[in-house]
Amino acid sequence: MKELRTYKASDNLEKYGKYLPSDIKMNEGFYQYVMSDVDKQKTGIYLSVDIYQSLNEKVSYNEIFVAFGQDTSLKFIKDIYNQNIQDITIDKNAIVCTSWSLLFAYMLQQNGYDVVIGKNTTHHYVYFKADDYILRADATEKLEDKKDGSRLSDITRCKLGICPEGLLIYEKNIDGRIDENGVNLFESNIYNSNYYHEEKPHLENYTETIMKQLKDDTDFYTYPVPSEYKNVFSQFSVMSELISMNDLDVISSINYLNHLTKILIPEEERSKITKDYLKIMDNDELSFGLLLTYSPQKIENPRYCYFHPSVSGYNFLYTKKDGFVPISEEEAYNLQEKNDEVEMNITDDGYKRGGK
Amino acid sequence: MDFLRKRALYYIEKLENNTNRDEKKLKKYCLIFKLLKDDDCFFKISKEDAYQLLCHLGVENPQKYYLELISVDNYKKIKKGVVDEIC
Numbered sequence: 001m002k003e004l005r006t007y008k009a010s011d012n013l014e015k016y017g018k019y020l021p022s023d024i025k026m027n028e029g030f031y032q033y034v035m036s037d038v039d040k041q042k043t044g045i046y047l048s049v050d051i052y053q054s055l056n057e058k059v060s061y062n063e064i065f066v067a068f069g070q071d072t073s074l075k076f077i078k079d080i081y082n083q084n085i086q087d088i089t090i091d092k093n094a095i096v097c098t099s100w101s102l103l104f105a106y107m108l109q110q111n112g113y114d115v116v117i118g119k120n121t122t123h124h125y126v127y128f129k130a131d132d133y134i135l136r137a138d139a140t141e142k143l144e145d146k147k148d149g150s151r152l153s154d155i156t157r158c159k160l161g162i163c164p165e166g167l168l169i170y171e172k173n174i175d176g177r178i179d180e181n182g183v184n185l186f187e188s189n190i191y192n193s194n195y196y197h198e199e200k201p202h203l204e205n206y207t208e209t210i211m212k213q214l215k216d217d218t219d220f221y222t223y224p225v226p227s228e229y230k231n232v233f234s235q236f237s238v239m240s241e242l243i244s245m246n247d248l249d250v251i252s253s254i255n256y257l258n259h260l261t262k263i264l265i266p267e268e269e270r271s272k273i274t275k276d277y278l279k280i281m282d283n284d285e286l287s288f289g290l291l292l293t294y295s296p297q298k299i300e301n302p303r304y305c306y307f308h309p310s311v312s313g314y315n316f317l318y319t320k321k322d323g324f325v326p327i328s329e330e331e332a333y334n335l336q337e338k339n340d341e342v343e344m345n346i347t348d349d350g351y352k353r354g355g356k
Numbered sequence: 357m358d359f360l361r362k363r364a365l366y367y368i369e370k371l372e373n374n375t376n377r378d379e380k381k382l383k384k385y386c387l388i389f390k391l392l393k394d395d396d397c398f399f400k401i402s403k404e405d406a407y408q409l410l411c412h413l414g415v416e417n418p419q420k421y422y423l424e425l426i427s428v429d430n431y432k433k434i435k436k437g438v439v440d441e442i443c
Contacts, residue, residue, distance in 0.1 A: 207400040210391045218384035223411040225404050246428040
């Protein structure tokens with residue numbers, strides 16, 4: 001655990017940013033709306049986290065600002081950038097870094113915190129004192145989650161109930177200035193929350209965590225499931241129908257099919273499915289396809305060779321041209337063979353692959 | 357998704373205002389609402405789980421509705437959302 005710098009009450013925050021203008025005011029209705037989800041019994045860091053969480057859940061990033069590349073040379077983009085926070089309401093809740101910083105700073109100030117707004121070229125964030133620490137809050141920057149690699153802003157992360165990344169607490173620094181390498185508050189030993197410390201719901205297991213709670217703690221499985229849901233072939237038909245309506249490129253289509261396989265095919269049947277990504281030569285045109293083989297019976301020798309899974313069973317081929325269609329074992333085998341021929345032609349190591 | 361979220365909220369409000377509060381049921385709908393905050397959720401849960409969820413929310417034709425939720429159009433929206441966040 002890193003050693004954290006403690007600050008004296010006399011430390012002046014002005015070296016990190018500017019105090020709020022005295023005439024600034026947030027829409028009262030919106031302020032009360034955000035505070036309605038804040039536990040007012042809390043104090044210090046804990047109260048500030050509640051405000052941060054609640055505010056982020058109730059604002060959205062301004063889509064127009066993103067769509068026009070944050071180009072402040074355009075007047076209407078500049079107006080968004082300089083938006084008066086009085087105009088941000090429950091219904092009109094779009095923000096950018098400037099307005100978010102003003103909102104969060106205003107809310108902290110109203111709750112007795114010493115707070116300033118920091119600026120790096122055009123990006124704004126907030127510094128504040130809580131429990132003798134200085135913290136930096138930035139909910140609009142997309143920060144990388146060290147655990148799952150996702151890049152989301154805390155505006156999104158808080159809505160999803162996953163651990164925020166934009167609340168930093170600072171290390172001890174000899175020259176008295178804030179070190180650039182802050183520590184995520186939730187990874188420090190300063191903040192102790194059962195929610196973030198025990199569950200740590202990061203993006204990849206967020207759905208899983210909730211589904212487990214639904215299954216364990218409630219009467220979730222109440223309704224009889226239609227019998228065709230268990231039928232793998234019905235699900236292949238659904239996949240065929242869904243993929244036929246798509247205008248995606250080949251790689252995205254295959255990605256979509258992989259998603260569909262995961263959610264439509266019951267888990268116990270999914271293990272009987274193999275996938276083979278193939279290069280397909282069609283009228284001298286090279287394209288890409290996915291061969292999906294479903295083998296209900298256990299296969300003793302699952303692969304006919306090292307490079308490809310067995311085609312014994314029911315085969316389906318996805319190509320951009322024909323969609324997701326059933327093919328025979330013979331056709332599937334020929335496709336694998338053809339793939340190897342194509343690969344041999346395009347590799348220069350002279351290594352021959354394939355063979356039954 | 358907005359429709360489903362509104363349905364979940366409707367049940368939560370109804371249960372919260374009931375004099376004999378069914379805490380277990382309330383927890384179920386709160387969890388469903390939390391799950392639905394993720395636009396991507398129907399691409400992460402099984403078809404059977406999705407069916408239960410839609411039935412709990414009183415969706416009239418859950419099978420047909422489900423196909424719309426996992427349609428290419430919705431898949432593209434989700435992909436776009438991710439791209440927007442990453443850019």
